Amino acid sequence: MRPIVNSAAIRRLNRARVFHALREHPHCAQRDLVGLTGLDKATTSAVVAQLVEEGLVERREVPRPRRVGRPETALAIAPSAGLLVGARLEPGTIRIVTATLAGTVIEQLQTPGSRDIATAIRSLRDGIDRAVRAGEGPERPVRGVGVGVPALMDRDGRLELAPNLGWRDSPIAALLQAEFDVPVHVDNDSKAAALAERLFGAGRGLDDFVCVAGHSGVGCGLFLGGRPYRGAEGFAGEFGHIALVPGGRTCGCGKRGCLEAYASEPAILAQAAERGRTLDDLWAAADAARAGDPVLLGLLEEVGGRLGLALSYLVNLTNPQAVILGGNLCVVAPFIRPAIDRALAEHALEPLRRSLRVAISPFGADAVPMGGVALALEGFLAAP
Amino acid sequence: MRPIVNSAAIRRLNRARVFHALREHPHCAQRDLVGLTGLDKATTSAVVAQLVEEGLVERREVPRPRRVGRPETALAIAPSAGLLVGARLEPGTIRIVTATLAGTVIEQLQTPGSRDIATAIRSLRDGIDRAVRAGEGPERPVRGVGVGVPALMDRDGRLELAPNLGWRDSPIAALLQAEFDVPVHVDNDSKAAALAERLFGAGRGLDDFVCVAGHSGVGCGLFLGGRPYRGAEGFAGEFGHIALVPGGRTCGCGKRGCLEAYASEPAILAQAAERGRTLDDLWAAADAARAGDPVLLGLLEEVGGRLGLALSYLVNLTNPQAVILGGNLCVVAPFIRPAIDRALAEHALEPLRRSLRVAISPFGADAVPMGGVALALEGFLAAP
DNA sequence: CGAATTAGGTAGACCCTCGAACTAAAACGA
DNA sequence: TCGTTTTAGTTCGAGGGTCTACCTAATTCG
Structure with a gap:
């Protein structure tokens, strides 16, 4: 009986809904969003205004105004809206991906993994620093980090058991969070990959x-x-x-x-x-x-x-x-x-x-890091 | 992207939440509901007041006022809140159960089934009429009917395929709804039984x-x-x-x-x-x-x-x-x-x-009819 | 250049939850 | 006996949500 629903939660939900609709239908007009999200015109208007205000969405002139009536203005996720970081932790290598909030991949790289958890975390942090620096533009803040791990993870971000890594019973989410000053999300690799498919893939x-x-x-x-x-x-x-x-x-x-x-x-x-x-x-x-x-x-x-x-x-x-x-x-x-x-x-x-x-x-071996990106995006949209 | 959330939906959700908490913890005080539901004290107060107003819940004097402070008043689902009807449709027999909104069984009976859909529906209606008459008290309206069918059912209440009954592709929910002037809910028997376990059982x-x-x-x-x-x-x-x-x-x-x-x-x-x-x-x-x-x-x-x-x-x-x-x-x-x-x-x-x-x-062979009761209850609580 | 048409914004009604202050009803203590 | 304390429950106002109905903006058409 945990999830309490209040107005703020509704707003977050609607904001996420509009955002995802915009992600899946770039350059659509506000009136299309009404149909796509099922929200009211007024609500859509308010949510879009908020997203523009937050700098996540920008309005663009539509190229072809051939119909009668006021021309629509196209909406799109702003390229400068931010950067998401996704990673996959495996014993051999750590794969890292950075992407825009729209899901466009900016950088991919890999860095050595380790069976020693402290070493692996350090390697991950260094790799992410490099990836972010490489993909850094003017005013493009990192919005979150998501990591997929081949492990049984419980709901609170504790790693229960990771046979391939030889880890067990580690508060890995907390350990990682301590390394970054943006929200970090950790989840099982397959679950992360599924989320990536849902948001960006098949x-x-x-x-x-x-x-x-x-x-x-x-x-x-x-x-x-x-x-x-x-x-x-x-x-x-x-x-x-x-x-x-x-x-x-x-x-x-x-x-x-x-x-x-x-x-x-x-x-x-x-x-x-x-x-x-x-x-x-x-x-x-x-x-x-x-x-x-x-x-x-x-x-x-x-x-x-x-x-x-x-x-x-x-x-x-x-x-x-x-x-x-x-x-x-x-x-x-x-x-x-x-x-x-x-x-x-x-x-x-x-x-x-x-x-x-x-x-x-469509992601092949990068499904899990993309899952990390997806985790980070969901986490960012769910944050107050 | 169907479910649009608005204030009314929140209220319905909270009402159902309070109702179920009360069902599972009869005679508890309003302050206990606050803990059980996670809702605010004020919200709980408003919802309880509404439930009392609707006649679904009644306040009772608590027997033992041994603590200091204002004594709590116990809340309980009113026995006169209404009657729910659940049924299980099988080729051989139709089993019917009536219960209070709290889930207490009032009547059980069975009536012959049939492989002819019209006959089966008629038999079901007659059986329900009998069961309701038997369990009828003063001012106890029937709030809904739920039926579990051994069939593949789609989301819209159409029966896709029922090998044991020899039925296929029938708008069974609509056919049954035509027989009653209270809401009728039809679902697959196993799904109904699962709901019964959740609400009333193991x-x-x-x-x-x-x-x-x-x-x-x-x-x-x-x-x-x-x-x-x-x-x-x-x-x-x-x-x-x-x-x-x-x-x-x-x-x-x-x-x-x-x-x-x-x-x-x-x-x-x-x-x-x-x-x-x-x-x-x-x-x-x-x-x-x-x-x-x-x-x-x-x-x-x-x-x-x-x-x-x-x-x-x-x-x-x-x-x-x-x-x-x-x-x-x-x-x-x-x-x-x-x-x-x-x-x-x-x-x-x-x-x-x-x-x-x-x-x-705990229900044995009556799990499916109890599932019907559960369907009816959920339907009633979800109604505007 | 006004009418028609379409995109989008705004104002007000009406809901919701929530925090804080308030009232109600009991026991306790001098 | 009567204020104090304690606990239960209500009320009020703030803040925010969605929705209906109307309004403005920007374009084409005749």
């Missing part, structure tokens, strides 16, 4: 979709009913540890037959090695498949089938509008996609399948 | 839980993030048609190896028959298990294991606070429960399991 305009990303593991971000779904403790979306194959391959989590033991990058490479193909990474696997190697083609088809079966569970349970494949899975997408589609056709119920789209993330 | 106070009910099929109602989750088309929770056993038993949906082909009442009885035990219904199965029949004990344990495996998927994906077993599953709960718990322990991730409760619905 999930634009969708209220119900799932975003499956394979990296060192297989994660899943749920976007349900128009908002990210976190679950009771913030652990929802543990797609990788579905027990898919009774008595199957051993998974990093200690169990057997998890999806992750078949469909994560390390698992795919391990299976390839067992079949006599030693490969460095998924790009090499994709190359081999593109070259027509039947072993790789067969393996990837198998992987696609397992992913598709697991996805059918997800689809039957949550009835999403779309399934978005992201992360490293994008690299091998062409080779797993047919098997995924077949498995969905076979195992997902027809009425649920009818409205289902399977899409590939 | 899900009280929980924001994230799933409610699995076995009848002629196996359905699942999702309650996520403090509200019922319907999915993009309203089809979420198709738990019964998860493809659990590759190449397994044939399911009514035409596929093979669906959970429903193992764990629904007909499936359990069919499997028992294959093992030489011809039984009429699950009650007979439970009797045999209670008598120590090893065939039944083994079979039910198997069923529990499969249910538990499927539940582990659900748990890993949605991280609920509780899994509530309802419907006919309640009848055999003692015999499937251990296997469910074992399967969850084996296949659900530890951090997710830590906060998970497995509960049995």
Whole structure:
């Protein structure tokens, strides 16, 4: 029973609504916003005026005034409205992206990661400093920082467990916040990526979709009913540890037959090695498949089938509008996609399948840092 | 982007919030409501005054004024506040329940069902008339009717497909509304049952839980993030048609190896028959298990294991606070429960399991009609 | 150059919540 | 007995929200 609704909250909500509508329809007129947001003309007027006042939105002359009547003035997110910073924390490297409030990427760079949390935080801060300096223009304040971490995160920004990083039970949000004087938001990488898809990617305009990303593991971000779904403790979306194959391959989590033991990058490479193909990474696997190697083609088809079966569970349970494949899975997408589609056709119920789209993330490996940008944007718009 | 929030909506929300707090904590004082709802003292005062004015709530003298200071006056939902009607539509029988706004059951009865939709509707209307007359007191108006149907229902109250009833593509909500001059709400039976658990049953106070009910099929109602989750088309929770056993038993949906082909009442009885035990219904199965029949004990344990495996998927994906077993599953709960718990322990991730409760619905076979009551209550409180 | 047309702003009504001051009703204490 | 203290609940005004209805601005058309 937490969320108390008052006028100020309504205003923030409406402001965010107008802002997002403007993001998705740049250079539209105020009267279009009325239709897009469902708000009243007067309310829209007030909100737009406030956004202009705040310097987040600017009015521009519309180029073609061919119709009768007063010409509309185009609205757009001001380029100088501010800068958002997104990052992805992984053991090997930290990827950082800066973007405008409209979601246009300004800078991308990476900096070494670390399994030592203090070192990683320092590296992240230095990287962000560099990225911001590089993208800094006149009067373009940093509005927030968002970080996606491959970890179970609870609602308060505490890191519960991050097997790949070897971290557990750390108040990481607070640690990071201490390094910056702008708001810092930290969340699970898959959830961040799902938010990125919703705001900037293949999930634009969708209220119900799932975003499956394979990296060192297989994660899943749920976007349900128009908002990210976190679950009771913030652990929802543990797609990788579905027990898919009774008595199957051993998974990093200690169990057997998890999806992750078949469909994560390390698992795919391990299976390839067992079949006599030693490969460095998924790009090499994709190359081999593109070259027509039947072993790789067969393996990837198998992987696609397992992913598709697991996805059918997800689809039957949550009835999403779309399934978005992201992360490293994008690299091998062409080779797993047919098997995924077949498995969905076979195992997902027809009425649920009818409205289902399977899409590939436009961000590839940058989905998580873009998720950080998305977290920062949401945080900025929700702030008082 | 539909839901427009204005002052009136806030007031409705707050009214519902206070009402539900009062339902869950009868005879509490107004000052307790402040804590329970998180609303301001003044707002609470205004809302309570309105509820009293509307005749939904009454003030009572508190029996024990032992503390210093002005004694508190107890508040309670007025018994005369109104009557709610809930029903469950099945091919064989229609079960009807009437209850007060506080959720106390007044009348229960059943009336014959039908596969002919017009006949079924007529039977339902007659049954409701009887039930209401029986529970009618002085000045107790019927506030709404809610009906749970074993069908895929879309958001607009159209019935898409009801295999067990043999219905498809019928505007059932409109048909029923034409029979009554109070608001009628129709929804999928599992979703209705989940709402009943949330308001009156084992899900009280929980924001994230799933409610699995076995009848002629196996359905699942999702309650996520403090509200019922319907999915993009309203089809979420198709738990019964998860493809659990590759190449397994044939399911009514035409596929093979669906959970429903193992764990629904007909499936359990069919499997028992294959093992030489011809039984009429699950009650007979439970009797045999209670008598120590090893065939039944083994079979039910198997069923529990499969249910538990499927539940582990659900748990890993949605991280609920509780899994509530309802419907006919309640009848055999003692015999499937251990296997469910074992399967969850084996296949659900530890951090997710830590906060998970497995509960049995207190309603048994009346979960769906109580869901109708819950639908009617929510509808009444949401009305302008 | 006025009428028509369209974009956008404004004023006032009416709601909401909230903080602070106020009233109500009891026990306590001298 | 009667003020003081304590606790419960109400009222009032400030501040802010949306919405209806009207108003102004800027253009084309005839």
